[in-house]
Amino acid sequence: MSLLFTNARLIDPEAGEKRGALLVENGRITAVIESGELPQAAQVIDCRGHCLAPGIVDLGVKVSEPGERHKESFASAGRAAAAGGVTTIVTRPDTLPAIDTPETLEFVVRRAREDSPVRMLPMAALTKGREGREMTEIGFLKDAGAVAFTDCDRVVTDTKVFSRALTYARSLGALVMAHVQEPGLSNGAVVTSGKFASLRGLPGVSPMAERMALDRDIALLEMTGARYHADQITTARALPALERAKNNGLDITAGVSVHHLTLNELDVADYRSFFKLKPPLRSEDDRQAVGEALASGLIDILCSMHTPQDEESKRLPFEEAASGAVGLETLLPASMRLVHGGVIDLPGLFRALSLNPSRRLGLETGRLSKGAPADLVWFDPDAPFVLDRATLRSKSRNTPFDGARLEGKVLGTWVAGRSVTETR
Amino acid sequence: MTFRARHLLGIEPLHPTEITELLDTAQSYAELNRQGRAPRDVLAGLTQINMFFENSTRTQASFEIAGKRLGADVMNMAMQASSVKKGETLIDTALTLNAMRPDLLVVRHPNSGAVDLLAQKVNCSVLNAGDGRHEHPTQALLDGLTIRRAKGRLHRLSIAICGDIAHSRVARSNIMLLGKMENRIRLIAPPTLMPSGVAEFGVEVFDDMVEGLKDVDVVMMLRLQKERMDGGFIPSEREYFHRYGLDAAKLAHAKPDAIVMHPGPMNRGVEIDGTIADDINRSVIQEQVEMGVAVRMAAMDLLARNARMARQETGVMA
Numbered sequence: 001m002s003l004l005f006t007n008a009r010l011i012d013p014e015a016g017e018k019r020g021a022l023l024v025e026n027g028r029i030t031a032v033i034e035s036g037e038l039p040q041a042a043q044v045i046d047c048r049g050h051c052l053a054p055g056i057v058d059l060g061v062k063v064s065e066p067g068e069r070h071k072e073s074f075a076s077a078g079r080a081a082a083a084g085g086v087t088t089i090v091t092r093p094d095t096l097p098a099i100d101t102p103e104t105l106e107f108v109v110r111r112a113r114e115d116s117p118v119r120m121l122p123m124a125a126l127t128k129g130r131e132g133r134e135m136t137e138i139g140f141l142k143d144a145g146a147v148a149f150t151d152c153d154r155v156v157t158d159t160k161v162f163s164r165a166l167t168y169a170r171s172l173g174a175l176v177m178a179h180v181q182e183p184g185l186s187n188g189a190v191v192t193s194g195k196f197a198s199l200r201g202l203p204g205v206s207p208m209a210e211r212m213a214l215d216r217d218i219a220l221l222e223m224t225g226a227r228y229h230a231d232q233i234t235t236a237r238a239l240p241a242l243e244r245a246k247n248n249g250l251d252i253t254a255g256v257s258v259h260h261l262t263l264n265e266l267d268v269a270d271y272r273s274f275f276k277l278k279p280p281l282r283s284e285d286d287r288q289a290v291g292e293a294l295a296s297g298l299i300d301i302l303c304s305m306h307t308p309q310d311e312e313s314k315r316l317p318f319e320e321a322a323s324g325a326v327g328l329e330t331l332l333p334a335s336m337r338l339v340h341g342g343v344i345d346l347p348g349l350f351r352a353l354s355l356n357p358s359r360r361l362g363l364e365t366g367r368l369s370k371g372a373p374a375d376l377v378w379f380d381p382d383a384p385f386v387l388d389r390a391t392l393r394s395k396s397r398n399t400p401f402d403g404a405r406l407e408g409k410v411l412g413t414w415v416a417g418r419s420v421t422e423t424r
Numbered sequence: 425m426t427f428r429a430r431h432l433l434g435i436e437p438l439h440p441t442e443i444t445e446l447l448d449t450a451q452s453y454a455e456l457n458r459q460g461r462a463p464r465d466v467l468a469g470l471t472q473i474n475m476f477f478e479n480s481t482r483t484q485a486s487f488e489i490a491g492k493r494l495g496a497d498v499m500n501m502a503m504q505a506s507s508v509k510k511g512e513t514l515i516d517t518a519l520t521l522n523a524m525r526p527d528l529l530v531v532r533h534p535n536s537g538a539v540d541l542l543a544q545k546v547n548c549s550v551l552n553a554g555d556g557r558h559e560h561p562t563q564a565l566l567d568g569l570t571i572r573r574a575k576g577r578l579h580r581l582s583i584a585i586c587g588d589i590a591h592s593r594v595a596r597s598n599i600m601l602l603g604k605m606e607n608r609i610r611l612i613a614p615p616t617l618m619p620s621g622v623a624e625f626g627v628e629v630f631d632d633m634v635e636g637l638k639d640v641d642v643v644m645m646l647r648l649q650k651e652r653m654d655g656g657f658i659p660s661e662r663e664y665f666h667r668y669g670l671d672a673a674k675l676a677h678a679k680p681d682a683i684v685m686h687p688g689p690m691n692r693g694v695e696i697d698g699t700i701a702d703d704i705n706r707s708v709i710q711e712q713v714e715m716g717v718a719v720r721m722a723a724m725d726l727l728a729r730n731a732r733m734a735r736q737e738t739g740v741m742a
Binding site for chain 2 (some may be wrong): 006204
C-alpha cells in the first residue's frame, strides 16, 4: 500500500521548510521529493499547498481510565487526538488507582490498543500510589512498556526517597518526569501571587516556588546523574537555572503547556474555573519569557497537559474547583498563535511538538525524513475559526479556548500511513 | 450615572456617583431611623433570604433589621447546618432557593467569588455580605458613610487601614471605595499580613505604625483572626499588640481630630486598646454599627427599585 502526498509545504523539524511531495510505503516515509517526476502510488492526496508535518507527540496526557471513564476514555481521547493532529499520546499515571504496578500498566496498554486510533505510550508512577514514600517496580514497569516515570502533579518531598528513585531509574536508563513546585509554598494556592490574586482575594503562590523546586531537582541530578524532564517550566525566574544545568551537561529537558504560552493570569477574570490550572497561569512577563525560551530551544517540549474534568468539578467556587484543561484538539491551533505572533517558526514549533518529545523518549517518530514512521498531520495554518467547546471530541469539554478565535485547522491525520481522520 | 445594577456584589464595578447615590439614600434612612419613622412599605411583600455559609452574628442581624424595618419578609438560613453538609453544591442550593422566588438574596460565603457564581444562577437581586477575602461592599459603604458624617466629606482625606490586610475583604472593599472617592490611602501591616502586589494598588504601604499614622484623618483598624495569631503570620499576640495595636501613644501621631474605626468584632488588647475603642471623642465604632443598618436599607431599597424598573421595561409582571 503506497500513499503519495503532493503539493505540500513540508514542515521538517530537522531540515526546515520546503515544498514538495512525500511518498509513504508500508507505514513509513520512503521518499521526500522536492522536484522532478512524481512516483506512482495507490493513493494520491493533494495537500493544496497546505502544511504536512510529523504528527504531534503529546507528553503528559491524562486519560481518565481506570477510575473516571466518564471524564475521558481511550476511545474519546484517541478521537480527540486524531482530530488535533496528535499521533502519539503519552499518558499520565495519575488515574484511580495510580498506574504503579505492571498489572495496571498492562490494563491501560490493552485498553488503548483496543480503543485508541492513535499510538498510546504509558508513563508509570515513580512511587507507589504516588505517595512519595516507596519507589515503584521501575524495572518491571519499564519492561511492560512504561516510557517514563512520574508522580504527576505531586512532588516527592522526601529528598531521600526522590534521590534513591532517581539513582535506581538511572541504572535502568529510565526517564523521570517531575512537577516543579515547592509544595510548602504552593499549598492551598490557586493563582499566582501578585496584584491580580490580591484583587480577587484568591490565595496565591509566588512564582519563586517553581525555581526553588527546580533548583532542588538540579542538585539531585548532579548527585545521581539521572535522566530528568521538568514537566512544565512557566516562569522567567526558573530559566537561568535550567540553562546552567544544561550547560553543565546534566541530562535535563523541560516542557511547557500551550496554555501557559497563550494565556496569562488575568484570563481568570471573574473567577473562571476553566482557567484554573496547575501550575497556575502566570504574569504576562513570564508568558513572554517562556515563549522565547521555547523558541530558543531552552525549553524543549510543548504539550497540552490534557486534563479532563467534568462540569460538576468545575462549576464550583474557584478555590474549590478542580484544576486542569483539556487540550488534545486545541494544542495545534493554540500553538499557531505563537507562529502567527512571530515567536517561533513552523519547523521550530514542530521540534517542540513532535521531534523533541520523540527524541527524549527514544522514538523513531517526530521526523519527516526517509525511513521515519509515516505519522503525519496535514493542516491549514491560516484557516480561522471560532472554537465552540460543544464540538470537542473529548468527553470533558473544560477548555479555556471556548469562543476563542483561533487560526490553524487540522485537515487530516495519519498514523503509520493509515488515516485516522474522522469524517463527520 | 445612577445605581441601576441588579446585584450588589462588590465596590469594584461601582462608579463614584453610584457610591454617592447609595450613601445619600443611606443618609436619609439614618435620619429616619433615629426619628423612628422608617417607612414600612418600601419592601412590603418582598421576600429577603439571608444565606450565611459562614458564621456571622452582626452582619446577619444588621441585614435582618434593615429588611424588617422596610417591611420585607425576612428569612435566615444557616447554610452550614443544612444541605451543604449533605453534599449539595452551591449552584444546586442557589437553584433550589431561586425556585422559591425570593426577591433579595443576602449571601456570605467563605470562598472568594462564590457570591458572583451564585448571582449568575438566580433571577433575584443578590447582595454580597462577604465572600472569602474578596469583597464586603456594605461594610465599605457603611464605613464611607460614617467617615462622611464625621468629617463632612469623603474625599481628600488621609486614611490609614491597619492590620491583617492580606486576609481582609473589608480592607479590599475599602481600598476600592476610598480610592474611587479620591482619598489618600495608607496601608499599615506587618509584611506577612500585606497582600502581594499591593504597591500597584495606588496606596502607600507602611510596616511601621508611627510612620504610617502620621497626620491621618481616619484610622481604620482591622480584626486579627485568632487562627493567624500564633506563629504562622506573626510571632505572638503580645508582640502584635506592642507593634501594631492602636493605643494612645500611636494614635497621638494622627491628626488631633482623627477618628478611630473598627468593623468588629474587636479583640481588645490585640489590635486595639480598650480605652481608645471606648473614647467617645475618637471612636466612631458604635456609629458604624448604626450606619450599617441604614446602608443595608438603602442598598436593598435601590436594588428592589431597579428590579421593579427592569420588570416594567421588559413588560413582565411578577
